[in-house]
Amino acid sequence: DGGITQSPKYLFRKEGQNVTLSCEQNLNHDAMYWYRQDPGQGLRLIYYSQIVNDFQKGDIAEGYSVSREKKESFPLTVTSAQKNPTAFYLCASIQATEAFFGQGTRLTVV
């Protein structure tokens, strides 16, 4: 089945650690996006990439980094510089007028 796969579903991070969230798609879409979701805040755009080896900052990129070495993969690293990383993270790919979302990763700082 075609779709977006995010892993892991749950992730725990200690203070000062970097963690990487995986996002893979087999839809052959060029554009991929990372959103952060907090209660009552909706979805806020962290980074997006419209083509391999290129990506752009979204509205809340500070403390995050991404790479786009392959069309099907767009991993997100939450660095120690992100002061409040506990949130639900959603990856999406967008083609024409439709976005396809993964099932999300819930990151908790312990």
Next chain:
Amino acid sequence: AQSVTQLGSHVSVSEGALVLLRCNYSSSVPPYLFWYVQYPNQGLQLLLKYTSAATLVKGINGFEAEFKKSETSFHLTKPSAHMSDAAEYFCAVSLSGGSNYKLTFGKGTLLTVNP
């Protein structure tokens, strides 16, 4: 710039009652508009979308929405609520044309359905 405002962070209805979730948008060019539904700890599922064709859009699960340019609105309705409709709903806007389909989301409306 584009933005979305969802009026009401929480809406509660009785089973069988009309569901009305409000969305107003701001866009400098003709927009594409979307409604998504999210169940707890899951991703977003597309309910319906407006892409400059018919102004009354029908979606899945009996939902529909009407694009009203004069009111800059795209409200979501369903004639009769079902318990399974309880979820969070997000309105989103994207600029039409071009290659950047960045979606901007509203803050969401949590729908509760009472038996």
